[in-house]
Amino acid sequence: MLARLPKNLPGGVSLILPFLFICFSFSPVLSQGIEAEVDTLDPAVPDSELVVAAPVTSLIASDYKYDNGEVIELSWVPSIDDQLVGGNVIGYSLYRSENDGEPTLIAELLPGVNNYTDEGLSRLSTYRYTILTLTVNHETPSTMTAPITPEREWINFDKKYLFLIALIIGGSVMFFIETARRGKKLFVRKIAGLEAVDDAVGRATEMGRPILFIPGILDMDDVQTLAGLTILGRISRIIADYDTKIFMPVSRSLVMTAGRETIKAAYQAAGRPEKYSDDMVSYVTDEQFGYVAAVDGIMVREKPATVFLLGAFFAESLILAETGNYIGAIQIAGTARPAQLPFFIAACDFTLIGEELFAASAYLSDEPKALGSLKGQDVGKALAMVIIVVGVLAITIGQAWHVDFMMSLVDTLTNIFSTK
């Protein structure tokens, strides 16, 4: 409260306010539950000098819908003296009383605020709230709310549309996986970057130079790293068949372990387990630019013929890709971070854009079930396209010709696809 007081207050007032604040916090009036406006006077300030503001009104406490019974929402109408120009309210103090106990201060709010969400409550307690309207030398309490207990809900109906969309997309993925499993041939468009994998590995073999695989700088809990490693599994199989050298510096210990397992399995599947070595994958550092320095050094010294950059990348994307370009390596990159895609497109020979990174493993495996999941994904894309076109037409027609039906359609679509 004091932090927000004007700095040019008279010295006496500045000294009195903390005293006033403490006195009021322990006021018996509050602890008994205030039901009417009560002036909190400071005996040191004459009545004529008190700046009194009207209390907030319509203070309502309601249970937050669809939570675990830990949240109460409060709303109120600010004091009529809470005005930008000529107003005398300097803020509000929000008090909470638990199980009819002594009210405690839970928040200090700026003028103009008319709602608050109280979190971290217990389902086993009842709560009451009151708000003090603060002026420079006076505090006016509001009425206390009725007792309320937060309730737990078992299903979040706010997310019903999300559930429906997930059901449609998930269901179509499962449907196409099943369709593919029954032997139906599915068409998947050619992805240039993945078509080039064989050539890229072959080039390294012919030149007698190693292949460098960089799985990004995030850990195994990132789906892009997982996508990178699944592609590594397919590429390693080709590398093992061609008997080429692969080197994979990583910035996370768990990625190192998973990378080793992946490459080892590929060498075993290719019938060359003796060619595998743990040295193919090595940990460098968790530090972003320390990792970049090490990988750049490896590139310049070892001069790999092929560089794969598949995973999550940040500011290091261009530094790595440009160094790869400088040493003349053929580069295949892929990431799901839109901000890094232009850098890869500018510096690499082939780039897997967004979804192609996630499709790559299925594409390279040629496994019907995996390809089926890609077709299911296309249903989601078709749905998105139809809804975008409908939405654009609806808002254009609705605004240009003032068609209410179109505007309500826009509202409905916004409601369905907005995240809560």
Place this chain on the structure above:
Amino acid sequence: MRRQIPLFITFFVGTLLIFSVFIPPMETWGEDFTLFFDIIAVFAFFLGGGNLMRVHFNKLTRRKQDWTYSIVTLAGFFFMLVLGLLKIGNPGGIAASVTAEGSWFQTMFNDVLNPLQSTMYALLAFFVASASYRAFRAKNREATILLVAAFIILLGRTPFGMYLTAWVPESFSVLQIPNLAIWIMNSPNLAGQRAIIIGIGLGVVSMSMRLILGIERTYLGDDSG
């Protein structure tokens, strides 16, 4: 069995966490599971540190190519390890935080590591120039469009761009270079980015389904997926 248990865990946890999004009492489970991951990752760090030492000791003892760099790596590794573990120079002693202000560890971090990292980051400026030069060569129609768009945005972000088209009347203000730059960023660029983001979202769903259903197993070191 070695593959079955991880696949079962993936299926069980994956399905549970999908449903937790729609069930309020389970809403925080996703964050809780992330904490489990962090705990595992801490233990895995020993693997990483151990591997780093093994690789560089190997290089050093066998005098492999560029073995001298390994001396620097190992010296840096052990120096920071000792400073951190023994809290040498820490004003608060052994009980204080390892990153306490004034400790040697923190000083090394602030005065050596940070400037080195900034130096690496600064390279980006030069790489942007060389990559832009290659990307903006008008080799074909697409590259030419890219070049023109980039040129407008570059000009639009400078006072010179405003000066060049200040004479365009207000009724045609959309043709002023700064406004054109804003339009390119907010319309074609944003539309393209959103298309990519929608594709990424669907790609993640599809990939997750493959992982949960056990169709994708290469990350477990299983090539039969």
